[in-house]
Each structure stands twice: as C-alpha cells, then as structure tokens.
Amino acid sequence: MTTRSVLIEWEDADIIAQAGREMAGLDFLRALRDGRIPRPPVAALIGTDLTEVEHGRVVMRMTAAEQHYNPLGTVHGGVIATLLDSVMGCAVQSTLEKGRGYTTLEIKVNYVRALTKEVGVVSGEGRVVHAGRRSAVAEARLTDAGGRLYATASTTCLVFDLPPR
Numbered sequence: 001m002t003t004r005s006v007l008i009e010w011e012d013a014d015i016i017a018q019a020g021r022e023m024a025g026l027d028f029l030r031a032l033r034d035g036r037i038p039r040p041p042v043a044a045l046i047g048t049d050l051t052e053v054e055h056g057r058v059v060m061r062m063t064a065a066e067q068h069y070n071p072l073g074t075v076h077g078g079v080i081a082t083l084l085d086s087v088m089g090c091a092v093q094s095t096l097e098k099g100r101g102y103t104t105l106e107i108k109v110n111y112v113r114a115l116t117k118e119v120g121v122v123s124g125e126g127r128v129v130h131a132g133r134r135s136a137v138a139e140a141r142l143t144d145a146g147g148r149l150y151a152t153a154s155t156t157c158l159v160f161d162l163p164p165r
Contacts, residue, residue: 006067008045011038021162025096029053046079048086048124056128058090064119075115080142084109084153087126088138092157095131102136102157109153119144134159 019037020028031037033050043049043060046068052059062083070076085107092102115122122144130137136159142151 004066010041010044013041016040018165020093021101021165022098024098025093025100026053026055029058029090029094042082042086046082048083050090051123052125053090053094055094056091056131057126058087058094059123059125060087060090061121061123063121064115064117066117069117073116077109077111080111080115080151081107081109081153083122083124084126084140084142084151085155087124088140088153088155089126089157091126091128091138091140092131092136092155092159095128095136096159099162100159101162102159105135105156105158107153107155109151111151112149115142115150119150121145122150129154132159 016037030053032039033053046062048060048062051061060083064075068075068079085104089102089104122142124140124142126138126140128136128138136157138155140153141149143149
C-alpha cells in the first residue's frame, strides 16, 4: 500500500469569527476573498477558495482530489454538501448588516453525477432567493470548468442579531 498525506494549516478561528462580528457580511467576505482575513479552518480542511463575492452571490472553487474520496473512489457526498452549504451560507451572509448572523436550519442536496479527481477544479455558486429579517433561502450549483452540473442544493437559514461577546 502506498501512503499519502496532506498537511493542513489554519489560523486561529476565534480571530476570524471576531472579524466577522465587527464587519457587515459583504465587507467580511470581501476581506476573506482578498486575504486580509485568513480563511476559516474548514476551507483549509477541504481546500476551498472564495473567488467571487457580491451582494447575494458567492462562488468558491475546490480541486476534486483523492483525499476527498469515499470507499467507492469518488468525492464523498459530505464534502460536496459542505462546499454547497458554504456558498449558500456565505451568500446569505453577504446580505447581512454588521451585528447580524445566520445559521443553517436545513439543507437539501441533489447529486447529479459522480465527482472524481479527473474532473479537477469545480465551482460552487450560491445565490440568495429570499433575504428576510428572520430567515433566508438560498440555492447552489456545483459545476466543472465546462459548466457540467454535479450537484444542486437549497437551504433555509435562520437570521438573528449576534449576542454581545
């Protein structure tokens, strides 16, 4: 058997979270995208990069790789769900004012075809469908460089005032 490894490094998650509390959602996400704030640990873990941010829309990219594989030799559905949950949640966050937060209440994922390392870079795009005072709805798509669809998702998020720290 051949052993493989991946080195994962990340910055202090508390510092990242505190920055998010002190900025409007869109400003925070732009700072993450531009590297002024380090990426969150989960992004380091699965290898996602925030590449596009606008009000109500976010794109992240990830290279499908062997460390994402399940026992069947394809990218684990949980990795795909994590990427799609991330882009939908960040799309919601992009609509929030300073002092507001969100959490995922539910997520539904539809897997369209198997994703393997041969596919290479995939893009998850999240878009807000509804942004209300107490809830938000978003949807996402996972595609390859040629636009081929691998999965879709939808979510409902609870939106709330962040408690004082």
